[in-house]
Amino acid sequence: MYLSPxxxxxxxxxxxxxxxxxxxxxxxxxxxxxDNSTWWDPAPGDTYAWPDGLPRExxxxxxxxxxxxxxxxxxxxVDLETGFQKVALYAYxxxxxxxxxxxLNTGRWTSKLGTWQDIEHATLDVLGGPYYGRVACILRKxxx
Amino acid sequence: MPPFELNxxxxxxxxxxxxxxxxxxxxxxxxxEQRFHALVEKWREERGPTSSATRMAMxxxxxxxxxxxxxxxxxxxxxxxxxxxxxxxxxxAITGEDPVRPENRGKVREMAFAWLLWGLRxxxxxxx
Numbered sequence: 001m002y003l004s005p006x007x008x009x010x011x012x013x014x015x016x017x018x019x020x021x022x023x024x025x026x027x028x029x030x031x032x033x034x035d036n037s038t039w040w041d042p043a044p045g046d047t048y049a050w051p052d053g054l055p056r057e058x059x060x061x062x063x064x065x066x067x068x069x070x071x072x073x074x075x076x077x078v079d080l081e082t083g084f085q086k087v088a089l090y091a092y093x094x095x096x097x098x099x100x101x102x103x104l105n106t107g108r109w110t111s112k113l114g115t116w117q118d119i120e121h122a123t124l125d126v127l128g129g130p131y132y133g134r135v136a137c138i139l140r141k142x143x144x
Numbered sequence: 145m146p147p148f149e150l151n152x153x154x155x156x157x158x159x160x161x162x163x164x165x166x167x168x169x170x171x172x173x174x175x176x177e178q179r180f181h182a183l184v185e186k187w188r189e190e191r192g193p194t195s196s197a198t199r200m201a202m203x204x205x206x207x208x209x210x211x212x213x214x215x216x217x218x219x220x221x222x223x224x225x226x227x228x229x230x231x232x233x234x235x236x237a238i239t240g241e242d243p244v245r246p247e248n249r250g251k252v253r254e255m256a257f258a259w260l261l262w263g264l265r266x267x268x269x270x271x272x
Contacts, residue, residue, distance in 0.1 A: 001193075007192070007193065024227065024228055024229045024230065024252055025228065025251075025252040025253060026252075027195035028195045029195060037251065038250040038251065039197070039230075039250045039251075039252050040250060041195070041196060041197045041198075041250070042198075043196070043197040043198045043201070043233065044198070045233070045236055045242070046246075046249065047197065047232050047233065047236070047242070047244070047249065047255075048197060048232075048249055048250045049249050049250025049251075050249075050250075058196060058198065058199075097196075099195065112195070113193035114191070114192065114193035114194045114195045115191070115193070115229070115230070116193045131192055131193055131194075132193075
C-alpha cells in the first residue's frame with residue numbers, strides 16, 4: 001500500500017521504510033507482541049482473539065490492560081533502555097485506542113498499519129494525525 | 145495414494161483453491177456482483193489502516209454489503225476464498241451463525257477456512 005501524505009501527513013521517504021507486504025491476518029497489537037499470526041480485537045461476538053475477562057471496548061485503558069497482561073507496565077519516557085521492550089499506544093481525542101508501535105533495539109520503531117504493511121519509522125510522531133491520533137501512553141516490560 | 149487432507153494451508157494454496165467456487169457467473173458480472181465488487185473496493189479504501197474490526201464494520205460500504213442480505217453470502221465466500229479478510233462480522237450478521245472454533249479466534253486464515261467449509265456444507269460454495 002502506497003502511504004500518501006493524506007494518510008500520514010508527517011511520514012516521508014526519509015523517516016520510514018516498508019518492512020512487509022500488506023497482510024489481513026495480523027494487526028498492530030499482534031505485531032507489538034512479536035506475533036505475526038493473530039488478529040487481536042475486542043470486536044463483539046467473541047470473533048477474534050481477546051483475553052478472557054477483559055472488556056470488549058475500544059478504550060485506551062482496556063488496551064493498556066491487555067498489554068499489562070503480557071507483562072508490560074507504564075513508564076514515562078520513550079528512551080531506549082537496555083533490558084526493556086517498549087511499546088507506544090496511540091489514542092484519539094475521545095480516549096479510544098488507535099494504534100500501538102513497538103520499539104526496536106536501535107531505538108527506532110516498528111508498526112503494523114492495520115491490514116496494510118509493517119513499517120519501520122524513526123520516531124513516534126510521524127504516525128500522528130487523523131488515522132492514529134497521538135501517542136497517549138508508553139509501556140515497557142523486562143526482556144527475559 | 146495418501147488421503148487428501150483439507151486444511152487452511154492447502155485451501156489457500158493453488159491448485160486446491162481453484163477447486164472451490166461459488167458457481168457464480170464465470171463471465172459477465174451480474175448487476176449484484178458488480179455492486180458487491182464496487183463496495184468491496186470502496187470498503188478497502190474507507191477502512192484505512194485500522195486494526196479494529198469494529199471500525200472496519202462501521203464503514204458505510206461494509207454496512208451496505210450487510211444490507212444486501214443472504215444473496216451476498218456466496219459473493220463474500222468467493223471473495224474470502226481469494227483473500228482471507230475481515231468478513232466475519234458480515235457473515236455472522238447475515239447468517240446468524242458462527243462456525244469458527246474458539247481455539248481459532250483471531251487466526252484469520254483458519255477463521256476463513258471454517259466459513260468456507262460452512263459454505264460447502266450449506267452449498268454456498270461448491271467443489272468444481
